[in-house]
Amino acid sequence: MPSPTSNEPIIRFDRVNKDFGDLRVLKELCFDIDPGERVTLIGPSGSGKTTILRLLMTLEHVTPVKHPDENGGVIWVEGEPYSHMKKGGKLHVANERYLRRRRQKVGMVFQQFNLFPNMRVLRNVTEAQVHTLRRSKDEAEAKARDLLELVGLSDKIDNYPNQLSGGQQQRVAIARALAMDPDILLLDEVTSALDPELVADVLAVLRDIAETTSITMLIVTHEMGFARDVSNRVMMFDQGVIVEEDTPDRIFSDPQEVRTQDFLRAVLAE
Amino acid sequence: MDGWSNERAAEMFPMVFEGFVVVLQVTAVSGVIAILLGLLVAISDQTAPFWLRRPVNWIMQFVRNTPLLVQVLFVWYATSLYINPEWTAFVVGSAVLGIHYASYTSESYRAGIEAIPKGQWEAATALSLPRHRVWLAIILPQMLRRSTAAVANWLIAMFKEVPTLFAIGVLEMLAMVDRYAGLNYTGYVEGYTIAGLLFLAASYPVAVATRRLEIRLAKSNF
Ligand SMILES: Nc1ncnc2c1ncn2[C@@H]1O[C@H](COP(=O)(O)OP(=O)(O)O)[C@@H](O)[C@H]1O
Numbered sequence: 065m066p067s068p069t070s071n072e073p074i075i076r077f078d079r080v081n082k083d084f085g086d087l088r089v090l091k092e093l094c095f096d097i098d099p100g101e102r103v104t105l106i107g108p109s110g111s112g113k114t115t116i117l118r119l120l121m122t123l124e125h126v127t128p129v130k131h132p133d134e135n136g137g138v139i140w141v142e143g144e145p146y147s148h149m150k151k152g153g154k155l156h157v158a159n160e161r162y163l164r165r166r167r168q169k170v171g172m173v174f175q176q177f178n179l180f181p182n183m184r185v186l187r188n189v190t191e192a193q194v195h196t197l198r199r200s201k202d203e204a205e206a207k208a209r210d211l212l213e214l215v216g217l218s219d220k221i222d223n224y225p226n227q228l229s230g231g232q233q234q235r236v237a238i239a240r241a242l243a244m245d246p247d248i249l250l251l252d253e254v255t256s257a258l259d260p261e262l263v264a265d266v267l268a269v270l271r272d273i274a275e276t277t278s279i280t281m282l283i284v285t286h287e288m289g290f291a292r293d294v295s296n297r298v299m300m301f302d303q304g305v306i307v308e309e310d311t312p313d314r315i316f317s318d319p320q321e322v323r324t325q326d327f328l329r330a331v332l333a334e
Numbered sequence: 335m336d337g338w339s340n341e342r343a344a345e346m347f348p349m350v351f352e353g354f355v356v357v358l359q360v361t362a363v364s365g366v367i368a369i370l371l372g373l374l375v376a377i378s379d380q381t382a383p384f385w386l387r388r389p390v391n392w393i394m395q396f397v398r399n400t401p402l403l404v405q406v407l408f409v410w411y412a413t414s415l416y417i418n419p420e421w422t423a424f425v426v427g428s429a430v431l432g433i434h435y436a437s438y439t440s441e442s443y444r445a446g447i448e449a450i451p452k453g454q455w456e457a458a459t460a461l462s463l464p465r466h467r468v469w470l471a472i473i474l475p476q477m478l479r480r481s482t483a484a485v486a487n488w489l490i491a492m493f494k495e496v497p498t499l500f501a502i503g504v505l506e507m508l509a510m511v512d513r514y515a516g517l518n519y520t521g522y523v524e525g526y527t528i529a530g531l532l533f534l535a536a537s538y539p540v541a542v543a544t545r546r547l548e549i550r551l552a553k554s555n556f
């Protein structure tokens with residue numbers, strides 16, 4: 065069993081399977097991510113990228129194996145089992161209480177923003193600070209104001225989400241996730257639902273965050289320029305397995321695998 | 335039996351109006367039950383363990399699919415025989431009416447909950463919000479916005495069914511007309527006309543207000 069040391073991966077997928085009914089979406093998937101790394105997941109639609117992020121957000125659960133750990137099938141975060149919990153020296157599928165505690169260090173930004181429409185912008189960003197992290201209202205509001213300034217929305221604090229453009233809503237969602245001080249930030253096609261002219265502002269905010277923080281990021285995106293700029297590593301997926309992984313420079317200028325070449329050609333032709 | 339008489343109508347009015355006040359009282363009590371019990375049923379449908387959800391669903395379905403009049407008579411005789419003969423027709427009748435309509439309002443609430451996008455629950459999970467907070471701060475406000483108009487329409491329907499309680503002797507308007515006409519051998523036409531007009535006078539403005547509320551909710555930012 066791994067023990068926490070400084071050069072240990074912050075995320076480890078150890079032979080993780082994920083089935084939806086008869087469909088095996090992830091197949092004995094293995095990868096490690098180091099603290100502070102920015103990893104972009106690319107690959108055709110349906111290749112399992114969203115499923116990986118949702119497993120890390122505990123919105124989905126791994127398909128159990130008979131002997132977890134020995135046979136894999138476990139997600140580890142910060143050196144501790146994440147999809148499972150230790151009990152009597154063995155790993156058992158994590159229960160809701162365990163997950164509730166563990167997922168606090170993980171944040172997610174969704175393709176469809178998912179802001180709370182009944183709350184004004186400020187409260188969208190303070191709600192979980194107050195009720196999950198138990199910060200005082202003043203502290204939460206101060207933090208929310210700082211973050212909303214960072215994403216360029218100081219003047220929208222008192223608006224309801226549906227009074228904002230998609231790009232503005234997504235920037236609020238980013239502020240809302242950052243307010244929880246996550247160690248890991250999951251970004252699932254966060255600009256895919258936006259009108260083209262609104263994409264740049266959102267990406268600029270994310271670039272800024274990537275430059276000024278050390279949050280570990282897992283990014284699913286079709287914005288290859290953005291992926292190239294912010295990530296240390298790109299993983300190419302197809303049908304639930306990693307086809308190829310490399311630095312963005314190498315994977316974008318000199319992909320080795322045919323499937324990567326085809327995929328990149330198709331995306332860049334869009 | 336003779337024809338319509340203005341004098342008789344005037345003479346009857348105070349009595350029928352007394353019955354109308356009883357109708358309003360029943361509506362208030364049953365309304366509170368329908369609103370709160372319906373909400374409780376809809377929430378427990380999402381949160382309670384299966385062994386509790388299942389029987390509650392059965393009961394609600396049974397209540398929805400049997401006539402109100404049968405329920406009122408059955409509960410009235412059953413409670414006075416087996417539970418407590420002291421319970422008044424007003425109490426038993428209001429409770430049965432409220433429970434009957436809770437079986438409908440719970441469906442409207444349930445539809446309101448199910449219409450909330452899955453992304454709302456997922457965002458709440460991603461923020462690790464405690465479960466009671468998810469319900470109070472996210473689900474209930476969005477659900478109420480969607481179900482309020484439907485629930486208001488059920489309450490209007492319920493109000494119009496209060497005369498069913500005549501069957502167990504609640505002194506609502508029909509009972510009052512009956513009492514007058516029984517003594518005077520006339521007055522049904524005047525009495526029922528007054529009762530009808532009072533119902534109309536009360537439910538029409540409420541129906542219009544509900545319609546306005548629906549439009550306003552549809553337009554509001556939230
Ligand atoms: N809840 C679900 N139920 C059934 N199948 C699902 C579900 N979620 C995802 N899938 C399937 O899993 C596969 C991978 O999906 P996903 O992770 O969303 O891929 P990507 O994000 O790479 O497009 C797809 O074939 C998809 O249809």
Ligand SMILES: [Mg+2]
Pocket residue numbers: 113114115253
């Ligand atoms: Mg996806």
